[in-house]
Amino acid sequence: MTLRARPYRSVLYIPGSRDRALEKAKELPADAIIFDLEDAVAVEEKVNARALLAERLAEGGYGNRALIVRINGMDTPWGAEDxxxxxxxxxxxxxxxxxxxxxxxAAVAAMLDAHPRTAGTQIWAMMESPVGILNAAEIARAPRMAGFVMGTNDLAKDLGCRTRGAMHMALQHCLLAARAAGIVCVDGVYNAFRDEEGLARECAEGRDFGFDGKTLIHPAQIAIANAAFAPSEAEIELARRQIAAYEEAVARGEGVAVVDGQIVENLHVDTARATLAKAGAIAGQEAA
Structure with a gap:
């Protein structure tokens, strides 16, 4: 699947140092996994985690999930070796x-360009600092760039803000940059992993904003994110009716249709087709 064609409803962080979690991840219904060598791994475990993760990824067994590795920063003692x-x-x-x-x-892309095994390896960016947010448009168009991950915890720390609402402009700014460049953009984590209602509310807001999915810190959050970022049966049924009505209108020589008392133009049909394409991609992911 192409980047935007595959679903990214649930993007689960897995610490690269936890072998049991790496094994369990093979059975979880997450659309994508971020294998983390950075924040989730203690300093004294960095080297061991790198070796363990490399071994597990070489073994495979993760099915059709998107596999993303968060390395340590290139300005740290571990980034280059990661x-x-x-x-x-x-x-x-x-x-x-x-x-x-x-x-x-671009610096990392050049290294990937020079390696024979990374011809198809993309780059994703953690958008988690004020300078990164301000430079989102240029970052979205950088070489090999394929996705943004909102790092809301780090961003809140740097901004000194206390609420998600205070970060709305930053979230929307990155989403605009991602959409302009045609790349994936996933929302930040919800820290209270036992608060299902709170997670559902934040997922609903993220989907209303236009995010492709949500990053998660616990497997218990997967089902809620998968449901929130998937088209509902009612949305799928409406999309089909909109497409059918519009095609009938065009066949009559008309440029618009009416469905449920609302005008349906070609732009609405584009959205309807995107809804059906997403539903199809999700069905294919789950079947695989």
């Missing part, structure tokens, strides 16, 4: 933390 180890595996994507400019991405 990247070197993962280039031997050639995962679908490398996730770079704390991206501040397109130059950060």
């Amino acid at each position: 990247l070197a180890a993962m280039m031997e595996i050639g995962p679908e994507a490398i996730l770079l933390p704390k991206v501040g400019s397109a130059a950060d991405v």
